[in-house]
Amino acid sequence: MNEASAYAPANIALAKYWGKRNEELNLPITSSLSISLNQYGATTTLKEHTQHDYFQLNGHAIEPNTEFSSRLTQFLERFRPHPNFYFEVDTHSTVPIAAGVASSACGFAALTLALNSFLDLNLDDAALSILARRGSGSACRSLWHGFVEWQAGKLDNGMDSFATPLPQEWHELRIGLLLFNTEKKSISSRAAMHQTVLTSPFYREWPQIVAKTLVTLHSAIDEKDFSLLGATAEANALAMHSTMLTSEPSICYWLPETVATMQKIWQLRAQGLELYFTQDAGPNLKLLYLQQDEHLIQETFPSIISIAPWNLQNAQ
Numbered sequence: 001m002n003e004a005s006a007y008a009p010a011n012i013a014l015a016k017y018w019g020k021r022n023e024e025l026n027l028p029i030t031s032s033l034s035i036s037l038n039q040y041g042a043t044t045t046l047k048e049h050t051q052h053d054y055f056q057l058n059g060h061a062i063e064p065n066t067e068f069s070s071r072l073t074q075f076l077e078r079f080r081p082h083p084n085f086y087f088e089v090d091t092h093s094t095v096p097i098a099a100g101v102a103s104s105a106c107g108f109a110a111l112t113l114a115l116n117s118f119l120d121l122n123l124d125d126a127a128l129s130i131l132a133r134r135g136s137g138s139a140c141r142s143l144w145h146g147f148v149e150w151q152a153g154k155l156d157n158g159m160d161s162f163a164t165p166l167p168q169e170w171h172e173l174r175i176g177l178l179l180f181n182t183e184k185k186s187i188s189s190r191a192a193m194h195q196t197v198l199t200s201p202f203y204r205e206w207p208q209i210v211a212k213t214l215v216t217l218h219s220a221i222d223e224k225d226f227s228l229l230g231a232t233a234e235a236n237a238l239a240m241h242s243t244m245l246t247s248e249p250s251i252c253y254w255l256p257e258t259v260a261t262m263q264k265i266w267q268l269r270a271q272g273l274e275l276y277f278t279q280d281a282g283p284n285l286k287l288l289y290l291q292q293d294e295h296l297i298q299e300t301f302p303s304i305i306s307i308a309p310w311n312l313q314n315a316q
C-alpha cells in the first residue's frame with residue numbers, strides 16, 4: 001500500500017447529463033452517452049501523508065480550505081481506513097482545468113481507480129462507476145475509453161445509476177478541442193445545473209429531448225452514420241444551452257469566438273464538409289469530424305487539438 005497510480009481519460013458527452021434528481025448523490029434526471037478522449041485525461045498517484053490530507057495538481061499544492069480541496073476531502077472520507085489516516089493525492093492533468101473540458105470527470109475517475117488499487121478494494125466496474133459519480137456526475141463515464149453510456153437509474157440510493165462502455169468502435173471518428181478560454185469558468189456546472197432545473201421553462205422538455213437523442217445516437221453508432229451522429233450531438237448541445245439561456249438569471253457560457261466558430265462550422269457544412277460541434281459548461285467547442293477531413297480541419301482551425309478516441313497505442 002506504499003503508492004498507487006491510475007489514469008482516466010476525460011470524456012465529452014454526445015447526449016448531455018444536465019440536471020440532477022438528487023444533488024447529494026449526483027443522480028441524474030436523464031441517461032447520457034459520451035466518448036472518451038484517449039490520452040487527454042488525468043493520472044493520479046496516492047500515498048499516505050502525515051497529519052493532514054495533501055493535494056497537488058500539476059505540480060502545485062492546492063491550498064487547504066478552498067472549494068476544490070474540501071470537495072476532495074469530502075470524497076476521501078468514504079475511503080479513509082481510519083480517522084487518523086491521511087492521503088497525499090498528486091494529479092497530473094493533460095486537459096485544461098475547470099474550462100468545460102471534463103477536468104473534474106477524469107480527475108475523480110483517476111482518483112477512484114487509484115484508491116481501488118491503493119487500498120486493495122477489488123471493486124467491480126459498477127461500484128467504481130458509482131463511487132466516481134459521487135465526486136462528479138460525469139466522472140462515472142470516465143473509467144473507460146470509447147463510447148460510454150450512463151444509465152440514469154431509478155433507485156433512490158443510486159445503486160443502479162452507473163456507466164458501462166459500449167462495444168462499438170469507430171476508428172475514423174475524430175474529436176477536436178477548440179479552446180477559446182481555459183480560465184476557471186464564471187459559474188460551475190453544478191450551480192448552473194441547479195439553477196436551470198429550478199428556473200428554466202424549457203427544462204421540462206429536456207428529458208424527452210435526451211431520450212430521443214439517445215435512441216438516435218444508438219442507431220447512428222450501429223450504422224456508422226456520421227452525419228446523423230454529428231447532427232444529433234450538436235442539436236443536443238444546443239438544446240442544453242437553450243435551457244441555460246432561458247434560466248433566471250440567464251446563464252450564457254458563449255463568447256463571441258464561440259458564436260463566430262459555430263457560424264463558421266455551419267457555413268463549412270453548407271459547403272459540404274461533414275463537421276459538427278458540441279459544447280459543455282464553458283465557452284470552448286468540441287468538433288466532430290472524420291479522419292478523412294482531419295488535415296483540412298487542422299488547416300482551417302490551426303489551434304485545434306485533434307483526438308483519435310480509438311487509436312489507443314499511446315494511451316495509458
Ligand code: PMV
Nearest residue numbers: 013016017136137138280281
Ligand atoms: O459532471 P459535472 O458535474 O461536471 O457536469 C457535467 C455537465 C456537462 O459537461 C455539461 C454535460 C456532460 O454530460 O458531461
